[in-house]
Amino acid sequence: MNAAPRQDAYDIVVIGAGPAGMAAATMAARSGLSTLVIDENHRPGGQIWRAIGASPVTQRNLLGDDYWSGETMLHEVQASGAEILSSATVWSLDKSLELGVSVGGTATFITGRRVIIATGALERPFPISGWTLPGVMTAGAAQTMLKSSGLLPNGQVLLGGQGPLLWLLAAQILRSGGVISRILDTNDRTNWRAALPHALSFLGSAYFTKGLRLMREVKARVPVVSGVTDLIASGDQQLRSVSYTVAGQRQSVAADVLLLHQGVVPNVNLAMAAGVEHRWDETQLCWVPVLTANGDTSVDGIAIAGDGGGINGALAAIALGKIAGRAAVEAISAEAAAPLPPMAQLQAECGRAMRGRSFLDRLFRPSPKFRIPTGDTIVCRCEEVTAAEILEAINIGATGPNQLKAYRRTGMGPCQGRMCGLTVTELMGKTRDKSPSEIGYFRIRAPVKPITLAELAALPKDENAIKAVERG
Numbered sequence: 001m002n003a004a005p006r007q008d009a010y011d012i013v014v015i016g017a018g019p020a021g022m023a024a025a026t027m028a029a030r031s032g033l034s035t036l037v038i039d040e041n042h043r044p045g046g047q048i049w050r051a052i053g054a055s056p057v058t059q060r061n062l063l064g065d066d067y068w069s070g071e072t073m074l075h076e077v078q079a080s081g082a083e084i085l086s087s088a089t090v091w092s093l094d095k096s097l098e099l100g101v102s103v104g105g106t107a108t109f110i111t112g113r114r115v116i117i118a119t120g121a122l123e124r125p126f127p128i129s130g131w132t133l134p135g136v137m138t139a140g141a142a143q144t145m146l147k148s149s150g151l152l153p154n155g156q157v158l159l160g161g162q163g164p165l166l167w168l169l170a171a172q173i174l175r176s177g178g179v180i181s182r183i184l185d186t187n188d189r190t191n192w193r194a195a196l197p198h199a200l201s202f203l204g205s206a207y208f209t210k211g212l213r214l215m216r217e218v219k220a221r222v223p224v225v226s227g228v229t230d231l232i233a234s235g236d237q238q239l240r241s242v243s244y245t246v247a248g249q250r251q252s253v254a255a256d257v258l259l260l261h262q263g264v265v266p267n268v269n270l271a272m273a274a275g276v277e278h279r280w281d282e283t284q285l286c287w288v289p290v291l292t293a294n295g296d297t298s299v300d301g302i303a304i305a306g307d308g309g310g311i312n313g314a315l316a317a318i319a320l321g322k323i324a325g326r327a328a329v330e331a332i333s334a335e336a337a338a339p340l341p342p343m344a345q346l347q348a349e350c351g352r353a354m355r356g357r358s359f360l361d362r363l364f365r366p367s368p369k370f371r372i373p374t375g376d377t378i379v380c381r382c383e384e385v386t387a388a389e390i391l392e393a394i395n396i397g398a399t400g401p402n403q404l405k406a407y408r409r410t411g412m413g414p415c416q417g418r419m420c421g422l423t424v425t426e427l428m429g430k431t432r433d434k435s436p437s438e439i440g441y442f443r444i445r446a447p448v449k450p451i452t453l454a455e456l457a458a459l460p461k462d463e464n465a466i467k468a469v470e471r472g
Contacts, residue, residue, distance in 0.1 A: 004103055005085060005110050010036045012328050013099060013112030014082075015090050015270065018046020019070070019314045020306025020321035021118030022077040027325030028116075029082035030338045036110070037077070037084045038101060044077060044084060045070055046120055047140060048314045056150040062175045063147065064168070066210075066314065073318070092446035093117075093274040097301050100446060107455035114301050114328040117271050118321060121264035121307040124286070124366065125423045126161060127373040129232045131260065132381055135239030139169045139261035152178040155256030158242055160231050162187040163263045163364045164211060170218045182223045182253065184244050186262065188367045189227060195363040198356075205356030206315075229369060233258050262366040266308045269416055273444040275299050280436040283361050284311055285371070286422060287441055293347070294327035295320060303328060311361075312354050319350035372426050379427065380420040382413020387427060394431050401425060401442045414450050417442040 012028040014021045017039035029035040037044070045052040049070030060068050077084070085103060092100030098111050123140045130136060139159065145151040152173060157180050159170055170180055195202075202208055218224075230245035233255075243252040265286035268278060277290045277298035288310045295303040305324035306317035323346045330340075373379060373387040385408045390398075393407035401417075401424050404410050410424055411417035417424070421442050429439045 004106065005036060005101065005108065006083060007034070008109075009111045009113075010034045010083075011112070011332055012036070012114045012116065012325075013038065013097075013110065014116045014118055014325075015039075015093075015099075016046065016118035016120055016306070016308070017041070017044035017077070017084065017086075018118060018120045018306060018317065019048055019073065020120070020308075020317040020324070021046065021116070022073045023318045023321030024116045024118060024305050024325035024328070025082040025084075025321075026073070026077045026080040027322050027340070028329055029077075029080035031329040031333065031340065032338070033329060033332060035080075035082040036112070037082050038088050038090055038099075039084070039086055040089055042087055044074055044086070047144070048317075049074070050144055051148040055147050057147065057176070063172055067147070089449045089451070090270060091449045091451045093270055093302075094446075095275055095299050095302075100451075102449075102451050102455055105452075105455065107451060107459055109459070112301075113332055114303070116295070116321075116324050116328060117274075117302065117304045117308055118306045118317075118324075119267040119270055119308045120317075121311060122267045122418055123261060124263045124265050124371075125419055126260040126262050126370060127377055127379055127387075127420075127423050128260070128370065129373075129375075129377045130234055130239070132378050133233050133235050133239045134237070135235065135256055136233050136258045136260065139166055139259045140264075142259050143169050143172065146172060146176065150176075152176055153257040153259065156181045156254050157257045157259070158182055158184060158253065158255045159259045159261070160184040160186065160228070160242070160244075161261040161370075162366065163261055164207075164214075164360065165264070166259075166261045167211070167214045167218055169259065169261070170222060171214050174218065174221055180222045181255070182225060183218070184228045184231065184242070185224055185226045186228045186231065186367065186370055187226070187364060191363050191365050194365070195359050198359040198362060202356040202359035207313075207356040207360060229367075231370070262370055263364055264307065264311055265422065266310060267418070268308065269418060269444050269448050271297065271302070271304060271308065272441070273446055273448045274302060276302060276304070278441070281310065283358075283365075285365065285426075286311075293323075294343075295324035296327065312357055315353035316350055316357075319346055319353050322346050323350065368426075368430075371423065372430055373423065379423050380408070380410040380413065382415055382419070383409045385410050385420075390424065390427055391431055394428060398428075399432070400428065400440050402440070404428070405442075411442040416444060416448055 011033035052070040088103035398404040
């Protein structure tokens with residue numbers, strides 16, 4: 001792993017070193033092509049395998065077999081010959097396949113003949129009243145702290161929401177010696193009707209036995225409140241209590257920590273900034289890129305692999321990374337240094353890994369109540385814009401997310417809409433009685449991640465640097 005790119009141009013550049021990115025890079029590098037992997041974290045692994053190979057949690061049963069399976073992929077990418085650039089941020093990508101990269105306080109430009117975006121997923125926004133209070137955080141953030149530093153939440157700990165990650169985190173906290181006061185399950189019971197037609201596929205998947213085992217493990221030690229239809233976090237400068245509604249009755253419980261989760265969605269900002277075509281997925285309730293079977297996008301030379309192209313899980317991400325890597329090699333070189341596995345074999349592997357996803361997508365579809373906030377609930381955390389202020393802007397002329405920027409600055413903070421974009425689209429759609437596709441999304445432009453003026457000013461004084469500043 002190095003502190004700066006060793007060269008200005010590569011055959012293949014992979015953005016993201018999670019399951020998909022490592023699989024794609026390994027495939028490309030083994031073929032003999034110059035391959036660069038860029039990742040924001042200190043080590044490869046992504047969220048699923050965060051800190052793999054360096055986690056202070058050494059008892060393998062605490063995080064589970066799925067986490068430790070990442071060691072194999074880590075060893076493979078390290079041995080493949082791929083160049084790995086860690087603690088680096090890609091803040092620009094355009095249709096000419098030029099990337100703006102910042103590492104160690106220095107910004108530079110590199111190019112790739114092919115670019116594979118493997119930026120994975122983000123947790124879906126969970127905009128409830130009080131979700132910005134200290135003591136309220138996402139389940140993914142708590143899991144990151146556990147994997148990277150061995151830290152556990154203290155005091156009266158509550159988990160609220162739904163989805164596989166919520167149950168996995170609960171099991172990992174309990175195995176590691178943590179205590180959970182209760183789980184507030186927000187899953188809509190009516191989802192079962194939509195999920196049942198897909199149950200047969202789910203029963204034949206690996207998800208069934210794993211999920212059943214996790215839920216039994218957690219329910220044996222933690223009270224679970226099902227059918228929660230409302231959540232409010234309360235406190236004065238610090239979380240003190242959580243109130244919720246179940247079966248029409250309002251209840252309240254003391255809390256020091258509330259971990260929220262209602263699924264994950266593709267991290268689309270970089271791909272959108274590059275001009276990749278996206279569409280609204282009504283099943284997963286998010287924007288997804290329009291992809292070919294090989295992961296190619298509408299922009300020539302850019303492919304997307306893994307959960308950034310639609311949520312399918314770690315095993316599918318590995319297979320999709322291999323597919324994208326193989327396709328990139330074929331597009332560049334007629335002869336590879338090592339034999340490439342047949343594409344049909346990789347597609348079959350991917351199909352097996354995706355088995356059961358249709359059931360999960362429908363079963364854990366988050367309720368509108370927890371996606372579309374009202375009143376003084378904050379929507380845009382960066383600019384502290386509430387749902388009521390967004391509705392006011394709509395009433396005086398804002399027709400879509402980009403017009404809303406002029407009224408309320410939503411999506412213009414450091415996260416560039418990653419934490420509020422979906423909420424804004426759905427909130428505006430509901431208010432204006434239009435579909436998310438009709439409302440659209442924020443127009444994402446470089447820099448898609450924060451970069452200092454000093455870094456921009458230090459860029460080479462050539463046309464490329466000028467263009468990057470103009471695009472931003």
